[in-house]
Amino acid sequence: MNAKHPAVQIEAEVWRLRLYVAGQSPKSLTAIRNLRKVCEEHLAGRYELEVIDLLTNPRLAKDHQIVAIPTLVRDLPNPIRKIIGDLSDADRTLVGLDLVAKSVGSS
Amino acid sequence: MGRSETPSQLKGALAKAPSGISGLDDITLGGLPRGRPTLVCGGAGCGKTLFGMEFLLRGALEHGENGAFIAFEETPQDLAQNVRSLGFDLDRLVAEGRIAVDHIHIDPQEILEAGDYDLEGLFLRLGLAIDSVGAKRVVLDTLESLFGGFENQAVLRAELRRLFRWLKDRGVTALITGERGDGTLTRQGLEEYVSDCVILLDHRVHGHVSTRRLRIVKYRGTTHGTNEYPFLIDRTGISVLPATAMGLDHAASHERLPSGVAQLDAMLGGEGYYRGSSILVSGTAGSGKTTLAASFANATCERGERCLYLAFEESRAQLFRNMKTIGLDLERWQERGLLRFEASRPQVHGLEMHLANLHKAVAQFKPGVVILDPVSNFVASGAKADAEAMLVRLIDFLKASGITALLTDLTAGGSAREATDVGVSSIIDSWLLVRDIELAGERNRGLYVLKSRGMKHSNQIREFLITAQGIQLQDVYVGPEGVLTGSMRAAQEAREAAALAARAGEAARRQRALQARRSTLEARIAVLRTEVEALEGEPGPERAAEGRIS
Numbered sequence: 001m002n003a004k005h006p007a008v009q010i011e012a013e014v015w016r017l018r019l020y021v022a023g024q025s026p027k028s029l030t031a032i033r034n035l036r037k038v039c040e041e042h043l044a045g046r047y048e049l050e051v052i053d054l055l056t057n058p059r060l061a062k063d064h065q066i067v068a069i070p071t072l073v074r075d076l077p078n079p080i081r082k083i084i085g086d087l088s089d090a091d092r093t094l095v096g097l098d099l100v101a102k103s104v105g106s107s
Numbered sequence: 108m109g110r111s112e113t114p115s116q117l118k119g120a121l122a123k124a125p126s127g128i129s130g131l132d133d134i135t136l137g138g139l140p141r142g143r144p145t146l147v148c149g150g151a152g153c154g155k156t157l158f159g160m161e162f163l164l165r166g167a168l169e170h171g172e173n174g175a176f177i178a179f180e181e182t183p184q185d186l187a188q189n190v191r192s193l194g195f196d197l198d199r200l201v202a203e204g205r206i207a208v209d210h211i212h213i214d215p216q217e218i219l220e221a222g223d224y225d226l227e228g229l230f231l232r233l234g235l236a237i238d239s240v241g242a243k244r245v246v247l248d249t250l251e252s253l254f255g256g257f258e259n260q261a262v263l264r265a266e267l268r269r270l271f272r273w274l275k276d277r278g279v280t281a282l283i284t285g286e287r288g289d290g291t292l293t294r295q296g297l298e299e300y301v302s303d304c305v306i307l308l309d310h311r312v313h314g315h316v317s318t319r320r321l322r323i324v325k326y327r328g329t330t331h332g333t334n335e336y337p338f339l340i341d342r343t344g345i346s347v348l349p350a351t352a353m354g355l356d357h358a359a360s361h362e363r364l365p366s367g368v369a370q371l372d373a374m375l376g377g378e379g380y381y382r383g384s385s386i387l388v389s390g391t392a393g394s395g396k397t398t399l400a401a402s403f404a405n406a407t408c409e410r411g412e413r414c415l416y417l418a419f420e421e422s423r424a425q426l427f428r429n430m431k432t433i434g435l436d437l438e439r440w441q442e443r444g445l446l447r448f449e450a451s452r453p454q455v456h457g458l459e460m461h462l463a464n465l466h467k468a469v470a471q472f473k474p475g476v477v478i479l480d481p482v483s484n485f486v487a488s489g490a491k492a493d494a495e496a497m498l499v500r501l502i503d504f505l506k507a508s509g510i511t512a513l514l515t516d517l518t519a520g521g522s523a524r525e526a527t528d529v530g531v532s533s534i535i536d537s538w539l540l541v542r543d544i545e546l547a548g549e550r551n552r553g554l555y556v557l558k559s560r561g562m563k564h565s566n567q568i569r570e571f572l573i574t575a576q577g578i579q580l581q582d583v584y585v586g587p588e589g590v591l592t593g594s595m596r597a598a599q600e601a602r603e604a605a606a607l608a609a610r611a612g613e614a615a616r617r618q619r620a621l622q623a624r625r626s627t628l629e630a631r632i633a634v635l636r637t638e639v640e641a642l643e644g645e646p647g648p649e650r651a652a653e654g655r656i657s
């Protein structure tokens with residue numbers, strides 16, 4: 001599966017991810033768990049993940065234009081991408097992060 | 108006991124937050140429901156955002172209630188610029204911590220949904236905005252943008268329900284705007300979430316003239332005006348015109364105002380119009396309506412009262428020049444600040460704008476008399492029914508303010524009909540009709556008093572003359588030859604004078620002839636008497652005979 005992708009480019013970069021959650025809500029916890037899993041599977045050793053709890057710092061919701069919770073933002077590599085939801089739909093998560101071909105996610 | 112309670116303090120009565128929008132609080136009898144959400148819906152460009160903004164700004168400036176504005180469509184820069192033209196400094200209020208603005212930008216292009224989510228971020232931002240200024244008022248403009256940003260409708264609907272509950276729990280007076288849908292109040296059915304108060308804004312164009320209208324679709328737990336109220340957006344923000352809410356409870360004055368034409372006053376029971384009454388002068392083109400109106404304006408200013416003259420056909424310079432030729436110097440009254448003259452074409456604004464302008468001019472200038480010359484043009488600027496409704500409101504408003512109104516009305520056609528094109532004749536107190544009387548190749552003007560409520564008025568036609576000294580009213584000739592006016596009246600009068608002179612001459616001649624005959628006869632009597640005396644002096648034969656006998 002990975003053979004189909006431009007793996008050279010992906011492996012050359014460090015991924016910087018931000019996950020916005022609201023406290024310890026079930027959706028937030030599920031999202032953290034799902035994201036960690038995806039990262040370990042596909043980006044082991046070359047990602048930075050920052051989990052931001054908006055309950056403790058609501059101003060960041062305004063500054064970073066966050067409406068839905070949880071929201072995952074891919075800062076690097078460019079371009080910026082936003083994925084909302086608890087990431088329980090693994091295929092769509094991978095599509096959103098550009099880790100697999102789009103055709104997989106459309107099913 | 109002994110505690111006086113006003114209705115608003117009664118237990119259970121709905122608390123209201125004054126909107127600060129001119130006129131709206133009259134219709135809603137106090138304002139929007141305090142601590143509850145209100146939905147404002149309408150099509151594009153109907154003024155929803157401005158409505159919300161003014162609600163917040165006036166709340167902060169005039170009612171000491173800070174506010175939070177959550178903008179889904181416009182950026183804070185755009186919002187500040189839009190209200191700056193209305194004289195509000197949004198940036199300053201934000202800097203002073205009286206208003207918080209948050210722009211929520213949702214671009215569906217850059218968002219992908221993967222799994223379950225909620226809109227907690229929106230709640231957090233809303234809470235932040237409210238807490239940062241201690242907001243009592245919240246505006247969400249336009250909440251429906253959320254529907255374009257998120258795919259999962261089930262989540263959205265659940266979150267909206269939660270949002271309205273949350274707003275109520277926070278106790279903020281919220282105003283939510285929504286785009287009008289096809290056959291529904293809002294495109295996304297927001298009205299099912301807001302059960303307390305729904306206001307519908309509308310923007311219609313009729314005959315190239317646009318009119319904005321406002322209607323309170325529902326307002327739970329309180330009475331409210333149910334009509335469609337025109338409103339406008341001008342330099343001072345939104346003004347709603349609740350003039351139709353007025354009842355027929357205006358006071359009636361016994362004071363009389365001279366009309367400016369002495370003979371007309373004589374026709375109106377000798378004293379003129381009632382103060383605070385409405386006077387209609389109708390007539391065909393060129394029949395002297397404006398001259399009558401200007402005479403009344405002149406008389407008003409001569410008394411030292413202020414007169415507002417709204418002209419819809421003539422410019423100020425033209426009217427002043429024309430009136431000078433008949434001896435009415437209106438310019439001096441303007442210089443002394445007694446006359447305010449405003450000329451505009453009826454077509455330049457919608458009807459409501461005219462009405463609002465009148466409201467404002469009356470509030471500023473405080474005139475005793477308002478003249479509208481002519482009102483018939485309003486029919487051309489809008490639908491007939493709208494024009495009539497507007498004039499009724501206008502007359503009601505002036506009456507309620509105790510202002511005497513004189514309206515002129517141009518009637519179409521060759522002869523003035525006893526009906527007005529603008530259909531206001533039934534609410535008019537005094538109605539003067541100026542009509543052409545066409546006779547023997549001449550047009551002359553005749554003036555009637557068709558009606559004048561509450562006074563003894565003349566039932567006769569007067570000939571209406573416009574002279575260098577102003578208006579003169581002449582008794583028309585009524586005789587065996589019929590009703591005569593103009594040169595025929597003059598000729599008839601000359602004929603009568605000649606006949607009178609001729610009759611007088613004949614009598615004198617007869618008198619002289621009689622005198623002559625009498626003189627002749629008296630002369631003859633004198634001669635005969637002399638003869639008699641002469642005869643008596645001679646000794647007669649009878650006497651001689653007598654002597655002989657003795």
